[in-house]
Amino acid sequence: xxxxxxxxxxxxxxxxxxxxxxxxxxxxxxxxxxxxxxxxxxxxxxxxxxxxxxxxxxxxxxxxxxxxxxxxxxxxxxxxxxxxxxxxxxxxxxxxxxxxxxxxxxxxxxxxxxxxxxxxxxxxxxxxxxxxxxxxxxxxxxxxxxxxxxxxxxxxxxxxxxxxxxxxxxxxxxxxxxxxxxxxxxxxxxxxxxxxxxxxxxxxxxxxxxxxxx
Numbered sequence: 001x002x003x004x005x006x007x008x009x010x011x012x013x014x015x016x017x018x019x020x021x022x023x024x025x026x027x028x029x030x031x032x033x034x035x036x037x038x039x040x041x042x043x044x045x046x047x048x049x050x051x052x053x054x055x056x057x058x059x060x061x062x063x064x065x066x067x068x069x070x071x072x073x074x075x076x077x078x079x080x081x082x083x084x085x086x087x088x089x090x091x092x093x094x095x096x097x098x099x100x101x102x103x104x105x106x107x108x109x110x111x112x113x114x115x116x117x118x119x120x121x122x123x124x125x126x127x128x129x130x131x132x133x134x135x136x137x138x139x140x141x142x143x144x145x146x147x148x149x150x151x152x153x154x155x156x157x158x159x160x161x162x163x164x165x166x167x168x169x170x171x172x173x174x175x176x177x178x179x180x181x182x183x184x185x186x187x188x189x190x191x192x193x194x195x196x197x198x199x200x201x202x203x204x205x206x207x208x209x210x211x212x213x214x
Contacts, residue, residue, distance in 0.1 A: 002074065002168055004041075004048040004050060007037075007050065007072045007074065008041055008051070008066050009073065009074075010070060010071075010073035010074050011036055011051060011056075011059070011214070012026070012061075013037075013073040014059060014063065014065060014070060014073065018063050019159065022036035022037065022186060023036065023037065024120055025059055025063070025198070026055075026059075027155060028059070028062045028128045028153065028154075028155070029055070029058040029059040029063075030058060030062070031055055031058060031059075035055055036050075036051070036055075050092075054082070054123055056154075058170070060102070062153070065166045068159065069189055089206065093105075109164040126153050128150065128210070129149075129150055129152075130146050130148070130149055130150070131147070131150055131163060132145065132146075133145065133146045133147070133173070134146060134155070135166060138173045138189045138190060139189075140192050140202060141161075141189045141191070141208075142173060142189065142213075146171065148163070148209045148211075149162050149209065149210045149211050150205040150207045150210070151207060151208050151209075151210050154207070154208040154210070155206075155208070156176055156179070156206055157176070158177065158178060158179070159175065159176065160175070160176050160185075160208050161173065161174075161175055161176075161189075161208070161209040162174060162175070162176050162206050162207060162208055162209060162210070163206070163207045164184070164186060164203060164205070164206045164207075165203070165204045165205055165206075166202050166204060167201075167204045168202075168204070170195070172186070172188060173189060174186035174188060174189065174196065175187040175189065175210070176206065177195065179200075179206075180200070181200060181202060182199065182200055183197060183198065183199060183201050184197070184198045184199075184200055184202075184206070185197050185198075
């Protein structure tokens with residue numbers, strides 16, 4: 001049965017599936033962060049409020065979850081606390097030297113093409129890729145041969161470890177120090193290498209590093 005309670009539970013389950021809070025899910029979909037707050041689920045007079053079909057379409061697009069999977073949450077009896085883990089997903093593995101070559105990424109920072117090596121990443125939705133570190137510029141945090149897991153779709157904030165690519169094709173792992181409409185400031189992981197500052201127009205994309213496999 002399609003009910004108010006079940007549709008909101010399905011949204012909560014989708015957020016949990018993607019390891020997000022309801023507000024984090026809304027932000028990921030480009031919606032107001034309060035869209036799925038519990039206070040928005042009922043009017044002041046107690047009448048139930050329903051999420052719009054547009055907002056549901058946006059969260060499914062943003063998470064890459066099929067409507068059939070979302071529909072399976074309706075009446076499933078699951079809660080975010082007992083949601084089973086998603087099966088392992090294979091994500092592309094890209095060498096750091098390859099990353100700076102034109103044609104390997106689209107405008108949003110996702111890898112394109114076929115024939116990549118792959119690694120298994122449990123419980124993720126496939127909107128990720130792995131980047132193999134080379135060189136010494138990221139010591140001591142990342143060593144040559146380490147694999148960093150990158151999420152082009154994740155929001156980035158000050159202090160996040162990120163992969164950035166300039167329009168000239170330079171790819172670097174840095175710490176996002178400051179980002180405005182005009183400038184991007186990136187702090188170096190290795191103190192032997194200088195911090196960098198760019199005009200915003202010089203940066204092609206910035207993607208957040210979720211974790212590193214060493």
